Amino acid sequence: MKRFGNPDQSRPVALWLFFTAAMVFAMVVIGGITRLTGSGLSITEWKPIMGALPPLNAADWTEAFEKYKAIPQYAQVNAGMSLAEFQGIFWWEWAHRLFGRLIGMVFALPFFVFLACRLLPPRSVLGRLALPTRLIWRCALLLGLGGLQGLIGWWMVSSGLSERVDVAPERLTTHLGLALIIFAGLIWTGLEAWSGEEHNRASTGWSRGAAVLLGAVFVQCLLGGLVAGAKAGFIYNDWPLMNGALLAPVDWGRGGWAFLHDQALVQFNHRIWAYGLLIGGTVYAVQAWRWKLAEGLGTSAFVVGGALWLQAVLGIVTLVSVVPLWLGGLHQAGAAIVLALATANLWMVRRSQSRLFVSGPRR
Template sequence: MNRIFTPDRAPAVAIWLFTVAALVFAMVVVGGITRLTGSGLSITEWKPIMGALPPMNDADWMEAFRKYQEIPQYREVNAGMSLAEFQGIFWWEWIHRQLGRFIGVAFAVPFLVFVALRRLPRRLLWRCAILLALGGLQGLIGWWMVSSGLSERVDVAPERLATHLGLALLIFAGLIWTGLEALYGEETSRSPVGWSRGAALLLGAVFLQSLLGGLVAGGKAGLVYTDWPMMNGAVFPPVDWAQGGLAFLHDQGLVQFNHRAVAYGLLIGALVYAVQAWRWRLAEGLGAAAFALLGVICLQALVGVLTLVHAVPIGLGVLHQAGAAIVLGVATWNLWLVRRSQPRLFVSGPARLL
């Protein structure tokens, strides 16, 4: 009987998905540079096709510069900027958008080829289709984010930046998970529910912390309290509660406090998880994965503190954003590994973690 899709392992598909995941990681890094250099609003139009071409002559550059001069960021932040300075921020945003276009092609074309050649496992077809749709949605959300800073603000809305970053990280994690499924094939065994729950909670906490980091970045909350572990000598900063629930999105002190608090909880959770893995001597690399996750979370926390106390220099800020993607990738791999481990491989200890 002929099959339309291969039923099990597909190493070529895995290589493709991991390659696209690497490109998305690069996109996250370039996005961090774009944000930290104030470049994100330098291109004031959204042209998915024609926008792939940068200004080609002096007249085109002057027209792009004129459009930038009409938005609040130029008038209130960069008034008097030279054309050369404008070109410096323009290129970062252009590279960011161009990389997004390239990722779209790098995903869509091989996807269609694998389907046409019947090389894509049936169980992964809809996952890949959803990832493709999310990639298209990411382009729309990117413009939705940029548009928030073109008329009344000098920067983009923090919640829109967090949404844009969050979707990028969701796609990144989805690519890693689906790539692992393609590389190792289908597996029906499941680990004890406690370990799956614990690993899932850690992954969820990492993703939540990444969203909070997006709010910190979007609201420039990392610049208001640069001491640690206190916040201007206090445990909890003053909060403008007149904003109501929006304070959790827009109040700089509260946003930074929430990011710190979740970081502490994540560190404790990862430590407990790793210690339990060591105590119960989990096989199949689960213990190593647990300690790898703890290690990258500790490094990310250290980079976060250094970024804060140095008032968010570009180098450390970009490293911290890249670190968020790395931690999410390791947490995704850890959960995938836990969910595929057979109960008999848990050689000692009870079957519950949480």
């Protein structure tokens, strides 16, 4: 078994975390497609264990369809749909939930295996799989957040079963936001496991700037979630104006709820924040490149800046095309990729600045 220079390294743990992160990324894309196909309310019950089994015979399908017919979405949106059409949306939601259960198993089972391996003698080959103590609490937290995500998913779905024909935008955004937090957490913790712990972390201007950039990307993802939840991408499909105006009419009678539910306002906020993020990310990338930061940080910043531009162009194309399924899914995937790059960039900055803090500036 190959030995690594840093005793804090655990490459098997890192690979497991990166693989789980890839699954969460796929889950985010599947969730976006489930939303765009209008499939999210096709399963009207939450059965964490038995719900893993789909309808197995004609009677089961009839029962599931009758339950769907009892909610407002069927009466107001899909009245008269056939059983075959219902099965089409059912399978999307069922796959979405099943994949979530699979992610839980892929994370939880190896986690407990890594914990158990710490009980083996230090010289044991399997002992190399031991989870470093510093990572245990992080992985335990990620496991807890994964369980919470299942509860929030049902909380989101339940908002569309009685009075609405879709889920509440703020609940959808909460569900998306937590998924992205878990995604970023898996990437960060995987990088820590791959490279080992770095002590004496320093807080520098570049570190704070990278943190602000990551936070701004995350906020933009949340604003995108509100656009998706309010179905605001299907209106005001001209650019750079909104139906010929800077800001389309807003129903201010909703008060503060307008920032969550008004289609014109949530799309406007998503646009404006995107412009600010694009400018800030570009300035950050140019400055990092000009200053030739150590450890490849200039390249990292440049990659994040380039990804922001590509995502902005993709967002515009998606909007003016009135959100076709493939573009909507691609745009959501792009958001997760930008978040992953910004997360890795912050990790690299903090690690590099920590080394400079310890060893002094390079000559």
